[in-house]
Amino acid sequence: MAREYARLRERNQLTLPASVVEQMGLNLGDMVEFSTNGKGAVQLHPAKIVKVGSAEAQHEEQDAKKDIQEGRYTLIRSVGDFRKHVEKLRKGEAPTVAEPVAEHLTESQRRDVEALVQTMLMKLLSSLVEAPGSSHKHRQHEERAAQRRQV
């Protein structure tokens, strides 16, 4: 890994080493994105708009496809989702990868699930509660044990 150093100046200004600028393909006016991992490490990415049909544009598209293949994407299901996503981007917050939500149940499926849960709960409760006969037998056993100890 090649290392370059730069000194932080007033108002947090930093000059990128020429080799880094060249490697990232940056030009005057281009944007860069800093992403932090929360452990002190920072990554720098070029964030620029390229010309349609240029080799650079195709390269960017390939990178975007790779992002998607490797799970670096945000799932958008509504305009509301997208607005929240853009809001986060503009605040510089890391976008969250949306987890797929469970499909909604139909009314009959919901009733079936409720009935099943109720049955299971009843079985569980009845197995926890002692049968009346067993409690009586337990008392008799305790009484006999006490009698034996007295003898």
Added chain:
Amino acid sequence: MKRELRSAGKFDRTLASLFEALEGREKELQARLDELVKGLLDGSITKAPEHHPTDDTCCLPLIDHFVVVFRPDQSVAGGQDDAGRNITNFAGAKLFDLLNIEEERD
């Protein structure tokens, strides 16, 4: 039909930089983005010019000379538009990958 978009990390970075580049016109940009996202999700946008014929990508005008490049999961050839550009029909698509924002050549 239920549709979804996947916004690639790369697309996000370019989008953030476009907001910076168009400072003062954020509402206009957001409104156009909303329009595109809504159109793709509800199926009211079913056709777009082909971007790269080899990889099934399409593009739609975003703002000024900028276009959004995306890839639908299903598409068929949809003839040509008045300008002679090949049109892709993605009426049957359920998933769109947002890939890039690019500036059209002069």
